[in-house]
Amino acid sequence: MNSTIETILNHRSIRSFEEKPLEKETIHTLIEAAQQASTSSYMMAYSIIGITDRKKKEQLHEVSGHPHVLNNGHLFIICADYHRMTYGVSEEAKEDMKANLENSEHLMTAAIDGALAAQNLAIAAESMGLGMCYLGSLRNDISKVDEILNLPEYVSPLFGIAVGVPAENPEKKPRLPQKAVYFENEYQDHEEVIRAFNDKISDYYASRSSNRRTDTWSDQMLRRFRKPIRMDVTEYLHKKGFNKR
Amino acid sequence: MNSTIETILNHRSIRSFEEKPLEKETIHTLIEAAQQASTSSYMMAYSIIGITDRKKKEQLHEVSGHPHVLNNGHLFIICADYHRMTYGVSEEAKEDMKANLENSEHLMTAAIDGALAAQNLAIAAESMGLGMCYLGSLRNDISKVDEILNLPEYVSPLFGIAVGVPAENPEKKPRLPQKAVYFENEYQDHEEVIRAFNDKISDYYASRSSNRRTDTWSDQMLRRFRKPIRMDVTEYLHKKGFNKR
Missing domain, CATH: 3.40.109.10 (NADH Oxidase)
Known part of the structure; x- marks a missing residue:
C-alpha cells in the first residue's frame, strides 16, 4: 500500500x-x-x-x-x-x-x-x-x-x-460493508447486508471508548430523516438563481 | 512536497x-x-x-x-x-x-x-x-x-x-488563478482576474500540441451556457423522489 x-x-x-x-x-x-x-x-x-x-x-x-x-x-x-x-x-x-x-x-x-x-x-x-x-x-x-x-x-x-x-x-468510524455500496452491472437490493451491519454497528456503539450508546445505523437514519431539517434551503437556492427549473 | x-x-x-x-x-x-x-x-x-x-x-x-x-x-x-x-x-x-x-x-x-x-x-x-x-x-x-x-x-x-x-x-490544463477562486472573509468580485486569465488561456489554446484554437475561458463558458443542456434532469429527479420540495 x-x-x-x-x-x-x-x-x-x-x-x-x-x-x-x-x-x-x-x-x-x-x-x-x-x-x-x-x-x-x-x-x-x-x-x-x-x-x-x-x-x-x-x-x-x-x-x-x-x-x-x-x-x-x-x-x-x-x-x-x-x-x-x-x-x-x-x-x-x-x-x-x-x-x-x-x-x-x-x-x-x-x-x-x-x-x-x-x-x-x-x-x-x-x-x-x-x-x-x-x-x-x-x-x-x-x-x-x-x-x-x-x-x-x-x-x-x-x-x-x-x-x-x-x-x-x-477511533476510525466503521463504514458500510462493500457489499452494501458496490454492485456489478446493476443495482442490487441489500437489505440483508444492512441488517448484518446494524448488528456490527450496535457492538461498535456499545463498546467504543467515549459516547457509548445502544443504536443501529438504520435507527440513526430513521431518527434523522423523521425530523425535517433545512427545509429553507430550497427557497434560498431559488432566490440565488439556483435550481429554479 | x-x-x-x-x-x-x-x-x-x-x-x-x-x-x-x-x-x-x-x-x-x-x-x-x-x-x-x-x-x-x-x-x-x-x-x-x-x-x-x-x-x-x-x-x-x-x-x-x-x-x-x-x-x-x-x-x-x-x-x-x-x-x-x-x-x-x-x-x-x-x-x-x-x-x-x-x-x-x-x-x-x-x-x-x-x-x-x-x-x-x-x-x-x-x-x-x-x-x-x-x-x-x-x-x-x-x-x-x-x-x-x-x-x-x-x-x-x-x-x-x-x-x-x-x-x-x-498536458496539464491551466486552472483559474487562485485570486479568482480563493477569497478571505467575504466574496470578492474578480472580473479583472478573469480578464487576465482569458489572455493566458487564449495563449494556451493557440500553442498547445493538439486541438489548437482561438478561444478564451469566458467565450467557452458563454457558448456552453447559451445552449440549454440536460433540462430533463429536473423531471427525472422528481420521478425518483429527489428535489421535489
Whole structure:
C-alpha cells in the first residue's frame, strides 16, 4: 500500500485542534491542490472563502453550533459559483444562459465540482499531518451564511472545512460493508447486508471508548430523516438563481 | 512536497487506456478508499456500480458519446442513494421521512457525499499509476442510465469514472488563478482576474500540441451556457423522489 492510500484509509474527522493558525504557504498549497481536481466542462464552478475575521467566525459558529468552527487552524467555506460566468456578458446573452444557470443539472454539477475540489484539499491537508472536518452544519442557516460572506447572484454556500493540527485522535468510524455500496452491472437490493451491519454497528456503539450508546445505523437514519431539517434551503437556492427549473 | 500532494497536483484527465482490466483486488482497494471519505451525518448516501457487461457498456457509450466509456480498465458509476434508509421502515415512518428524502438539501448532500467518495477513488487510482476521467456525460440521458442500472426509488446516477492504465500523456490544463477562486472573509468580485486569465488561456489554446484554437475561458463558458443542456434532469429527479420540495 502506498502512502497516499494509507493517508486516505487513515481518515477520521478531527473536531478539536491546537491553537496554531495555518501558514500562508500551507493555505496556498491546499488551494492549489483543490483546484487541480477534475471539473465538469472546465467550469470550475466553485469558490473557496477562508475566514480569518474573529467576528465572522463567531457568527458562523452560531449557525453551525460546533466549537471547531471557532477553534481551528483555518476555516474554509466552499461555495457553488456560476457568478463569474456572467462577467462581461450582455443582458441578452445572460437571458439565454439562464436555462442552464438555473436548472437542477447545474446545481448538481456545482455541488460535485466543489466537493471534488474540497476532497483534494482534505487529502492534501491530511497528507501533511493536519486534521480536518467537513461542516454541513453551516447549512443550518444558509441565508445567514450567505449574508456573512456577502455572496452575489449564482453563488451559494455548500459546506465548510475546518483544518488544523489535531488535538485528538478519535477511533476510525466503521463504514458500510462493500457489499452494501458496490454492485456489478446493476443495482442490487441489500437489505440483508444492512441488517448484518446494524448488528456490527450496535457492538461498535456499545463498546467504543467515549459516547457509548445502544443504536443501529438504520435507527440513526430513521431518527434523522423523521425530523425535517433545512427545509429553507430550497427557497434560498431559488432566490440565488439556483435550481429554479 | 510529499508524494500525495505530488499525485494531486499531477492530475490530468485520461481519456485513452490500455486494454488491461483492473484486478479485483485493485477495485476492492479503490472502493475501500472511496468509502473512507467523510460523509454527512454518517449517511453514506451513495452507491457505486461497476460495469463489466459489454452490452451495458455499449449502451452507456451511446448515452455519453465518449470512447473511453467503452474502452477502459474499469467503469464506475456513482449514484446518489437514500434507498437503503428506507429498508425495514413502516409506511407511516416513510411518510414522515419524505420531507427530508425529497428536499433540495438532501439532493445536494447526496451529490456531495458521492463526489467526496469519488475523489478519494480518483486520487487512490492515480497514486497507483492509473489514470481516470469523470463522465458527467452520462447525464446526457439520465433516465436511460437509470434503466440500464435498474435503479430503485431514491437512487439516481450522478456521474461515471473511467479508470485504467493510461495510453496517453496529455498536458496539464491551466486552472483559474487562485485570486479568482480563493477569497478571505467575504466574496470578492474578480472580473479583472478573469480578464487576465482569458489572455493566458487564449495563449494556451493557440500553442498547445493538439486541438489548437482561438478561444478564451469566458467565450467557452458563454457558448456552453447559451445552449440549454440536460433540462430533463429536473423531471427525472422528481420521478425518483429527489428535489421535489
